[in-house]
Amino acid sequence: MGKFLRAGLLILGLMAGGTAQAKASHATIALTFDDLPALTILNDQPYINYLNATILRGLKRHHIPATAFVNQGKLGEKDRAQQITVLKSWLAAGMDLGNHTYSHESPNQLGAEGYIADIERGEPVIRDLLAARHRRIVWFRHPFLETGTPAAVKTEIDKWLHAHGYRIAPVTIDADDWEFAEPYDYAIARHDEARRKSIREQYLAYTTEAIRWYRHAAHNLFGRDIAYVMLLHATRLNADCIDDLAALLKRENLKPVSLATAVRDPAYRTRDPYSGKDGIEWQERWSMELHKPLPWDSFPDVPKDIELEYDKVDRDR
Numbered sequence: 001m002g003k004f005l006r007a008g009l010l011i012l013g014l015m016a017g018g019t020a021q022a023k024a025s026h027a028t029i030a031l032t033f034d035d036l037p038a039l040t041i042l043n044d045q046p047y048i049n050y051l052n053a054t055i056l057r058g059l060k061r062h063h064i065p066a067t068a069f070v071n072q073g074k075l076g077e078k079d080r081a082q083q084i085t086v087l088k089s090w091l092a093a094g095m096d097l098g099n100h101t102y103s104h105e106s107p108n109q110l111g112a113e114g115y116i117a118d119i120e121r122g123e124p125v126i127r128d129l130l131a132a133r134h135r136r137i138v139w140f141r142h143p144f145l146e147t148g149t150p151a152a153v154k155t156e157i158d159k160w161l162h163a164h165g166y167r168i169a170p171v172t173i174d175a176d177d178w179e180f181a182e183p184y185d186y187a188i189a190r191h192d193e194a195r196r197k198s199i200r201e202q203y204l205a206y207t208t209e210a211i212r213w214y215r216h217a218a219h220n221l222f223g224r225d226i227a228y229v230m231l232l233h234a235t236r237l238n239a240d241c242i243d244d245l246a247a248l249l250k251r252e253n254l255k256p257v258s259l260a261t262a263v264r265d266p267a268y269r270t271r272d273p274y275s276g277k278d279g280i281e282w283q284e285r286w287s288m289e290l291h292k293p294l295p296w297d298s299f300p301d302v303p304k305d306i307e308l309e310y311d312k313v314d315r316d317r
Helices: 002-022 045-061 070-079 078-090 108-120 124-131 150-163 177-189 195-222 236-240 243-250 282-290 303-312
Strands: 027-036 066-070 096-099 228-233 254-256
Touching: 002 236, 027 045, 027 078, 045 078, 045 236, 045 243, 070 078, 070 124, 078 096, 078 124, 096 124, 096 236, 108 150, 177 195, 177 228, 177 236, 177 303, 195 228, 195 236, 195 243, 195 282
Parallel strands: 027 066, 027 228, 027 254, 066 096
Antiparallel strands: none
């Protein structure tokens, strides 16, 4: 065995050991769901009602708090009254709602002024629903995790959010569930039960790998598990997998907590120095601030067949 091969195996062993260590320890995690009322390629209100009701039943069954982020522009795409009822059901289940802009556009296209206007336009319905429960809007999630470029645009948006009482909802675990979700919808539409089951299995396997990688990344940055914030979407895939996701978190020794609880972790006080065009999660941002590399060599890729099928279904990459 050559010295380079031995060295490579040693590095892989150390990386695997770090991941196993992260898995073995106990940590907390906040679940967040983007794109309410739903992210789906199927233009069907009962389908949207069903997936939300199923997600909420699962969250309540497993005592998992969650914050859901609303695109108000989606309300008029189907039956508006039923779409608003979906939002009410999240609050009735004890969950929180945040603003995800009106139209799910990027600050890269809208600029600071246009993007701020889109945030304001996304407020009225969720503001009124929360006010009816003597609450207010606290959380904002950037579509695509794109926070503004150049730096002056990002700074202007950040200042506006702060002045209007918003807190940015960061992401520290992202398992690319959106990429599996639309092929899953497509399999349901085609009544392809074998493909639906296959996508579900691939998604759960990939999510396990992704969670372990992000925990390993946190150990690289902070020498410990942080309180994680996981990005999910309001999809039929997550509805059908909600019990599996709860079991996965339990196996990985991750205790669900609220978003407000998670971001009390001192890690979230780390400055975000990034103002590029790409939407990246916060551990990558913090690696720039802390000048510590992330273990990209072991990053799990989304299965190629899922990528190809997504591109056939929705050419928006």
